[in-house]
Amino acid sequence: MLSTETDILNAAESWRRSGRGVALATVVETWGSAPRPVGSHLVVDEGGNFLGSVSGGCVEGAVITEALDAISDGRPRVIEFGVADETAWRVGLSCGGRIRVFVERID
Amino acid sequence: MQLDSLRALNVERAARRAALLITDLDDGSQRVVREAEIPADPLADILARRLASGKSGLVEVEGRQLFLTVQAPKVRLVLIGAVHISQALCLMAAAIDLSVSVIDPRTAFATPERFPEVSLVPLWPDEALAGPVPPLDRYCAVAALTHDPKIDDPALIAALKAECFYVGALGSRKTHAARVERLSQAGFSSEQIGRIEAPIGLDIGAVSPAEIAVSILAQVVSTLRGADPRATKPGVPA
Known part of the structure; x- marks a missing residue:
């Protein structure tokens, strides 16, 4: 089933209420041909289950890893992906765009 | 994000009322502004413009990077x-x-x-x-x-x-x-x-x-x- 932003934020709330560690990733800035618009969400739980997307699937794996770290340490972070950062990141956007993603734990 | 803020966003969306989430990207602090609270908010003009545009995005206020998540009901x-x-x-x-x-x-x-x-x-x-x-x-x-x-x-x-x-x-x-x-x-x-x-x-x-x-x-x-x-x-x- 296609997840809307409504499903994603509702899932974030209900997962947290059920006692799971949860983090939310939000696209805060894009340059060039980024696959998902600013404001797009991805919600991740401590088991690595996720809903939504912040890219066309290119960087989700790395975002989930950061989200799991955020669930552990509680520290919000901004991460950047894209062609300009190929040396810093193992993953990039094949479309040639760049995105910045804010990742935060739900407390 | 505090669970209370997330809940407030979900409640407003279910009631078909607009709301904005303001996130300070430098320290991660956040607050929710409901549509009815916009006129009295210190960032009233910026928030009203953002809501009219319907688009989430970054703004810089007094040297701080704020991300505004715009949540407007579907028209x-x-x-x-x-x-x-x-x-x-x-x-x-x-x-x-x-x-x-x-x-x-x-x-x-x-x-x-x-x-x-x-x-x-x-x-x-x-x-x-x-x-x-x-x-x-x-x-x-x-x-x-x-x-x-x-x-x-x-x-x-x-x-x-x-x-x-x-x-x-x-x-x-x-x-x-x-x-x-x-x-x-x-x-x-x-x-x-x-x-x-x-x-x-x-x-x-x-x-x-x-x-x-x-x-x-x-x-x-x-x-x-x-x-x-x-x-x-x-x-x-x-």
């Missing part, structure tokens, strides 16, 4: 009259992601063949809005297109009462003058009646039903986004 377009213009409007409205309902008690007009894959309600507006069609609210645009006051008037009255962001009515200036008279007698102020766009649509010289649909939809969008379509474009002499 609904309610068409009164399963007429030729409505057929064109349904296709165009879907393309700009509006959710459309068509209401017309005349079953000869309101047929699934004429309106495939559209929420079509073959009832009088009062009956339709009392159940099958969700209640009107500020995030609805209502266009009355039947030319028949028995059908159009009750819908216009419901739209004015619900403070729909856009209310338009098809008909000539003469037809509208008679409509103004009826609505005045029904107790509406001239300010309320003045909110009705009539003759409906931007003046683009539309002739065919599809062209009239373009002019109506353009007027809906410009009202939603707070643009003044009559404003002079930069660089274009008046």
